[in-house]
Amino acid sequence: MAATSPSKVAPDKDDDELAAESSIEEALKSLDAGKIESAVRNMAKKIDALKTHNAQLLQRILQLQGNIQVCARIRPMSDEESQRGFHEVAQSLGETEVGCFDERTQQWKSYAFDKVWGPETSNRDVFQDVEPLALSVIEGYNACIFAYGQTGSGKTFTMEGDEVQQGISQRTIKKIFTLLEEKSIRHLSQQHPDRFEYIVKIGMLEIYNDEVYDLLDPSFVAASSGSPRKKPLDVRQSADNTVEVPGLRQEHVCSVDEVLKALDRGNANRATASTNLNEHSSRSHMILHVDITSGVGETKCRGSLYLIDLAGSERVRKSEVEGQALKEAQHINKSLSALGNVMEALDRKASHVPYRDSKLTHLLTNSLGGNSRTMMIMTACPHNESYDETTFALKFATRVRRINLGSAQRNILSKNLEETVKQLNQEKSQLSKAKERSDAQLFSLKKEKERIEDKLSRASLARANSKDEMRTLSVLRQANTDATARWQKEKNAREEKSAELGKLQEEYQKSQRELRNVKRGLESLSKKSEDKDDEIFKLKKDLRAMKEQLSEEKIRHRRSQVMKSRIPTPSSRISSASPNVGKPPSAAKASNLARPASRSSRGGVTDPGVSNSPIGDPNKVSRIRFRVLKILQEHDPSKVPKLDSLMLQFEGRETELLEKMMQRYAGGGTEQEEETEESPAPTQSTDEPETSLTTPPTSSTRPKSRGEIAKEKHLARMQRIRGNK
Known part of the structure; x- marks a missing residue:
C-alpha cells in the first residue's frame, strides 16, 4: 500500500x-x-x-x-427446519459478538470476533467488510480468505453465491478489475511517460480425497463425487521457500466476463453429492488463486489472493453417508483435523508446524506461514440440532483469532526494496x-x-420567561421524564432479577449446605455402622470362643465323671451289694432275669437300665455314649467327631438321644444290638459295681476297638447260622 x-x-x-x-x-x-x-x-x-x-x-x-482476522456469519433458519420444530440457539449479539445458548445448562455463552454478520446480512454487506483485505493484493500484498464450518452452514453461498446474490469471489474479481482500470485511466490523465500495466491470472483447483486436481483443465470432467478423474497434481516447495503446484493451469484473463466464465467452468467440475444434511454438499476443498502483477515501468508489485471454500465437516451418524460418500467424509474430516493441528501449533508458537500432514495445509503454507493477510469466515447453523458442531466451530475460530502471523509485506518487483520497507x-x-x-x-x-x-443550560434558565421556550423546554423535560421512567423501569426490572438471582443463589447455597450436612450424616452413620459391625463381629468371635471353651470344659467334666465312675469307692461297693446280701448266686441271677426289658414309646427295646428320666448314673451315661458311638461308626462315621457335642446337647436326656439314633438307623440296626437281645442278660446286676478297688479294669470295662467289635459281630452271625441249621 x-x-x-x-x-x-x-x-x-x-x-x-x-x-x-x-x-x-x-x-x-x-x-x-x-x-x-x-x-x-x-x-x-x-x-x-x-x-x-x-x-x-x-x-x-x-x-x-x-493477526488473523476472524469473522462469523450466522445463516437464517430454513422453512424446512422451522417445520421440523428446530429453534434458534445461536444469535448475533452485536457487530463483534455471537451468543450460543446451551439447553443442557440453560446458560448463554458469548464468543468475540472481529466482525459478526447476522441472518439478515446479505452477501453485498459481507463483501463491504471483506473488500479492504481482498483488494490489498492490488498494492502487492498476499491475502487469503477461507470459509470454515459444518456442512450446510453457508460456506459455498458466502464464497460463490447463487443465481440471485453473487459471492465474495465474483464481487472481488469485479472490484479488482474496476480498480485496475481506474488506476490505468488516472495514470493516463496525469500524462506520465511510462504506462501503467497490469496482468491478472487465475487458477482453480480442488482437493478431493487428499489429492489435488485442476478444475480448469479442459479434459477434466467430474460433475459428481466418485467420477473418474485425471492424474492428480503434486504439491512442492520451490527454491524461494514457497509452495507451488507444478502443472496447474493459470489462465490469463482480461475482463470480468472471462473470469466469471472460468469460475462457472471450474465450479461445474467440482465434486458434489447429496447427503442427509445438505442436498448439494461439496465433497472437496476448492481454492481459487488470483495472481495480479501491476505497476509502472520496471517497478511493479505482485499480489496473490487465495479464495478458499472448504468442504464442510460432518458427523457420519447425522449425514448417514456410506460407500464412496463415506470415504469422502473421512478424507474431509482428516484434512480439517490437520488444519486444526496447524492452527493449534501456530497458537502455541511451536517450533514445528505440521503443514505437510495433508495436502490442504501444505497448500495453505503461504497463507498461514508468514507474508500474508489472512481472514477466516466461520459459518454456523443457528438451530439446536447443530449445537455441538456450532460450538466446536466457534471455539476453533476463537483459537484461530489469537494467532499472530506477523505483519505482511508488499511484494515489490524492484531493486529499491530497502527503501520500500523504510517507507512502510x-x-x-x-x-x-x-x-x-x-x-x-x-x-x-x-x-x-x-x-x-x-x-446551553444557563441560556435555558435565562429564557425561562419566554412561553415558546418554556413550551420547548417542557417537551424536552417530558421526553427526559419518559426516558428516565423507562430507565427506572429497566433498573427496577434489573434489580428484581438481581434480587431473584440472589435468592436463587442463597437457596442453592442452602441446598448445598444441606447436602453437605446430609453427606456428613451419612458418612457418620456409615462409620458408626462399620464400628457396630466390627463390634458385632468381635462379640460373635468371643461368643464362639466361649462356646468352644464351655464345650471343652463340659467334655472334660464329663470325662472326669466317667473316669471317676470306673473306680468305685468302698462305700459304693457296700451300698450296691446290699440288695442281694445273703442271696445265693442263682437267686441274684434270677432276679436279673426276672427284670423285664422296657419298651420305648415307639415300641423299640431299650436297655433295662435306661429310661427317659434324667440319668444320674455315670456308668449308664457311659454305656449310652458307647452304644451311640457304635451306631455312628457303623452307619455315619462322619458324625463321630460331633459325638461330644451331641452328648452335651442332650445332657440329662441321653436316653432320648439313644432312642432317636436307633429310630433313625432302625433299618440297619447294629448286629451287636441283635446279639444283646437274643443272648441272656448278664448275671451281674447293673446296680452292682463292675470292679473293685483292688481289681484292675478288665476288657469288659474298657472301650472295645473296632476289630474286637467286628470279631464279636462275626461270631454272633456264625452262632445264628448254626442255630438255624
Missing part, C-alpha cells in the same frame, strides 16, 4: 474547530433554540466522524500487526501518530461539548 501523508490520514482541523466554536458561541448569544440545536447536532456528527476515523486507523494498525515503517509510524492526534482531538471535542452543554 502506498505511503500516506499525515495530512491525508489525519487532516489538521484547528481552523474547523475554531469555526465550529465561533458558530456555537453565536448561537448561544442569539438565544435561538433552532440555531443552538443545529450547532449541537453538527458537533455530534463531527464526534461520530472522528470515532469512525479512529476505528479505521485502529483497523489498519491491527492489519500491520499481523514510516507509514506505520505516521498512522500511530495520526491516531494519537485524533484521540487528542476527540478529547478536546468532548470537553468543548460539555462546555457548550453547560452554556
